[in-house]
Amino acid sequence: MIRFADDTTKQQVYNMWKTVFGDSDEYMEIYFREKYRNENTLIYFDEEKDKEKAVSSLQMLPFNFSFHGGEIPIAYFSGLCTLPEARRKGFMGALIEKSFNEMDKNGVPLAILVPQEESVMKFYRQFGFIQTFDAGAPLPDLREIISESDNLKAAYETFDSFFRRRDMTVQKSPEDFQAIVEEAALFDFPVKRSLMGMSRVIDAEKLLAVFAKKYPETQISVKISDPLIRKNNAVFVIEKGKVARSNPEKVVRYNLETDALVQLLLGYKTSTFTIDYSHIFPEKQPLIGFMME
Template identity: 50%
Template sequence: MIRFADETTRPQVREIWKTVFGDPDEEVELYFRHKYRDENTLIYMESEKVVASLQMLPYLFTFCGMEIPVIYLSGVSTLPEYRKRGYVRQLLIRSFEEAARRDVPLILLVPQEEWLLKFYARYGFAQTFDTGTEELISLQVLLERYPGDLHMAFKMFNSLFRQEDMTVQKSFDDFRAIVEDATLCGFPPKRNLLGMARIIDAEKLLSLFARRYGDKTFSITVEDELLQENHVLFRIADEKIQKECPGVESSLTTDIRELAQLLLGYHTSEKEAPFNTLFPEKHPQMHFMLE
């Protein structure tokens, strides 16, 4: 049975985290204090026992010149003795339904191991973020620049990323958690993270794209084996989008994975024509995620 966590199941979720990920107690305590919320935690229960769980952390994401809500999946895990029973699949699909209910058009995650790229691809995720080659700003240097003034440090941090398109944004509360984690870990160097995206609402994202790039005119059929509402022909023209246009033949066909890459501008210059001219290349960024 899948449901949301509450105060009675929270200790079990925490114990799953410790068992599966093996993080030090101090880091687990920091995560559950700053990021964990019962109402954002889906759990799978057998009888009275929590055997699998995930967290749906809310963030903002700059997309086509606007800030949109996204969900960042964290702590996707199953107790070892309950694996290979399809519990994570059910939790993921439920998270898609919950994202749609909350009007969140995009889900992001960071796979901790390479094999997870193929695992999450089964559920419509695609790699849309590359591992960074350059170090990001040092939080230690930032704090030293504004001693005792965390708000000013955040203001400078925020100014570096807020105007960047296709970037996960942070609130002051996010920043405070990031700083506490960095302090706990000795301020390790940080780079952009390898990450994946899953489109929940293709119509919403294509509408924002059409509004941003009013000179683009094309029709595209999207294939999505899990979310039928995305399995549709769209027509983009004059800054607007039409869905299931009668009498319109599709000029392009793509699946939901490639659509995520196209809309986020992930290596689109390497795509075949006309994708490489219709979808501008960007440099999606995801970083400082308490990874």
């Protein structure tokens, strides 16, 4: 059974996180104070001897994401974990698919996550996630920003200016920044670099609409295939700055799975596809970092 967390089950999520990730109490105090919210947390409860036990959970943290000159709401997957004794039973997969429904209901068109290690990327690929962010790009030096700023507000403005001018990146609020600084202080402000991340289309039409508005000169027809989110299976025609659904039998120029679509929409190495799409989908440098990873 899957339910959202509440005040009676929050501690079970905390305990599960501690068991699986082994983070320090200091870090977890910051995270569960600043980032955790019941309404963003899905839990899978396994029934054992007429009792329910929380065995798997994930969190969908809301952020804004700069996307083709504007901002869209996204969900950042955090704290995906399953107790060791409950693994390989499909619990996390069920949570992920449930989260797609919740995001769609809430008008969130894109999901992003940062896998802890490359070995788990294969697991996420089966749910339509694909790499859209590379690791290793330099990020602002928090220690330097803090030391050169008169107060936290001024420090945030400096920090924010780096990300605000970029396309295809997660934007942070002043509250996000405060948590980032507090977490960094625990580890003596380590030098940070961008993270390897993956993305998943939740609502193809909404993302294509933003793209079409930004590039009104673009005229293409594309058939999208999505084995998990039915509404994305459609033919879309983009012209004159708008997107519209078309006859499913229409002959189209491009046939795309949603994993390829999200790479193209985020401008991730679009010139390296078998077909060079960069003349349609401009190549960009998606970047993600400072996610309290």
